[in-house]
Amino acid sequence: MRFRDGYNGSSFMELLEIEHPHLTPNWDRLFAATVGELPAVAHGTTVIGLRFADGTMVAGDRLATMDYRVAMRDIEKVFATDDYSLMAIAGAAGPAIEMARLLGIQFEHHEKIEGEPLELEGKANTLAHLIKQNLPAAMQGLVVVPLFAGYDRRRRMGRLWRYEVTGGRYEEKEYDSVGSGSLFARESLKKSFQPGASRDQALRMVLEALADAADEDRGTGGVDTVREIYPRVKTCTSEGIEEISDSRIAQIHQSIIDGRRRPVE
């Protein structure tokens, strides 16, 4: 603790860089030590975000892959970064989960130092900064492409952003998906999406889209009925963050596959 000459701002990331640089990743040094190819690391696959009447809904499958193998069957990809924001990760799981953790600490740190939370726009920009910092790692194959969603209490609406590796952030008005199965999830949502949908309608749309992604993309995990592992779905509204129960998801999933079942000829 330094009273006089210590860092005096509200950013946890800057505090780490200035006073605890050994706790931040030094990509130059890390990659200087890397000879040849980076070993295989776990990758998260498909996540989806959409806006509905009450706010935003974010969902992800639970599979992490390492090349063509399963790395983890029940990984968490949808993180509450504070009481009114969600981050969903796709890409290299290690750096992405670390990024979500750092983001959560950054929001809390700012709120405690200043006595007020960041606006949702400020939170989205903070994540853009983190992704930009990760660019050297992305160039080596550790790409992190998250979705960020939340409830904007100032504008009283749900908002959703997607990012690219350069830190570019793009606000989406309807829905978006990133990860290996995202092409199929987006195609699915293109047909099913309705603006201002109810919570139940939105839940059905994202589960249909995840089912479509899992159907076409080998990297995306569907519902694992043997182990009872279901996609993770969270909503962010004026009431805060809520997780949809597995039993509700199982129920809707059952009705989706019942509707798709074809008799064997």
Next chain:
Amino acid sequence: MAFPYYVNPEQMTQDKAEFARKGIARGKSIVTLEYDVGILLLAENPFKLSKIGEIYDRIAFAGVGKFSEFDRLRKMGIQWADVEGYRFSRDDVRGKALANLYSQAIGEEFNRSIKPFEVEIVVAEVGDPQFAGHEANALYQVSFDGTIQDQTGFCVIGGSDDAMRGHMVANFRPGLPLGDALRLGRDALQMAENGSPELAPESLEACLLEAESQRRGRKFRRLSADDVRDLLGA
């Protein structure tokens, strides 16, 4: 080069202590007390600048004296706690360690600097009923010279607090419901020499560390004037 005069260390320490005490006595006192399921921190403060703040999941801070000094100490505490929690885990951030750091930082300032800090602070930590060995609440009081005291039940900081402390000693009971604890704290604040005899809910800054709070990890909550009014009326 000017030759430094000899200064009697005893005299200097006394002068500094007197200076710090005077500075602290100008401000209003703060009372911190345990209630049945948490800790209440209460100050007379009708302004927007807070004297009480959240440090970490189970830890809160309250300071009296010079605002710029104790607010910087509050921020240092948050910085330390967040780095500690990031480096290790959230459960590794402990009030005792923070209180010791404050004690050292304030004590060093008292010894080395011509002008000591004109502050007195409290580090409150609410216990975790699920965490064996950490069930109990803790209140650490750190004075302007770095003296640290581990208080049980309640703690009063600020200069003109003899009447307040007397009222607390006479009336404090462990396990008070929140409404009773709030009334006791307010009555004590009203007895402070430089306090107001009639404190409206709008003039109180009241914060809680709620042991059973459902909020993810963070047990700190700032009560609004309406919350305070409801609780006082109940």
